[in-house]
Amino acid sequence: MALKLEFHIVGGDFNLAGKASSKIKKKLVQLNIEPKLIKRIVVATYEAELNVVAHAYSGILTACFEPLFFTVTVADKGPGIEDIEQAMQPGFSTASKQVREMGFGAGMGLSNIKKNTDELKIESKVGEATTLFFKIYY
């Protein structure tokens, strides 16, 4: 039976960033998933979580543990992405100085999510919201 976990993510709060990914990691370890796969899943999830913290006002991250695959949907309320293709380019970033000082915002997040996942979909409405979905097969 599929297991679903939902997390609320607060934009701008770097102290809480990673909490959802951490809980998901612990669940995957508990489920005895192979460590290399766990790393791919949690790195992609953490990048997606960080994107909400760095760019949006708030978001809901939903993780689904299906029998054959794992999915994450992150739906945020925020500024949206004007040009998704451009945002996917390694090195392109609109991150603030504060985000960069934390060691992020190098424009590597979305391409890293793509690298670690089997399926990636991003939909965005400028000025309103962005939804990111990815799938990784076990």
Next chain:
Amino acid sequence: MKIAEIIKLTEARVIAGDPDKPINIERAFSSDLMSDVLTLDDHQIVLITGLANVQLIRTVEMADVPVVLLARNKKADEEMIQLAEENGIVLLGTPYSIFRASGVLYENGLKPLY
């Protein structure tokens, strides 16, 4: 290389975690850019960094990095220590700069990632 040897070579002190953890570190990566750490495929590494914040610990948790060496005695706060302990991460602090710590460890056999 054992964690104890990393400690000896860099005159480091243990900030959090168990330095007797039975792991063999073969490679090192030096960076303050967490985005870069998140792209690494190899994970039995020591990360040498000058960045000391909670996101450093979160990043190494996700990237499965077992040992972190804070250069120039950067202070780790309570939250970082607690998170490291909770996740079995060995957090070390060295008075050496990133350059010197990297150099000493390289000279003594740790390989680079790239």
